[in-house]
Amino acid sequence: MATRYWLMKSEADVYSIDDLESDGKTMWDGVRNYQARNNMREMKKGDRVLYYHSRQSPPAVVGLATVVRESYPDPTQFEPKNKYFDEKSDSEDPRWWLVDVAFDRKFDEPVSLHDIKDEPSLSEMVLVNNSRLSVQPVKKAEFDRVLKMAGEKA
DNA sequence: GCCAACGTTGGC
């Protein structure tokens, strides 16, 4: 199956691409939005991810990650002391799922949200039209365009 | 730090 493309948001001051680089890979835990969860359940190993920093100035795509483990139940939903604990989730039928992603690379030139909004060929990006979705699909042409804007080769 | 936009919850 063809590689697919995604964008994942992280609050820059909570878990940045530098954190991902030093960890190598991470569990994308804490997603508590059904649409974002559904997107993660569609991800396949090898899919490529635009890594986006929200809540920084300016917000921007700052690098790339790769899906290295396909979806499995988010363990934090069953940990009562965890801030992502969900008492309504049943261990026989978990509500929240996640994937593991690995660091790929950091851009020399981040691509800001402002630049994405200014680029006509990116006007259909989910990022532009549904700013609150934290895990979203990206078209190959969009992915390639963002890479080009970052001065990178696919 | 503010607040608009959006998603979820829960009363009816």
Added chain:
DNA sequence: GCCAACGTTGGC
């Protein structure tokens, strides 16, 4: 099943 109230996200 509707929708008001509430909580959260994220740009500014």
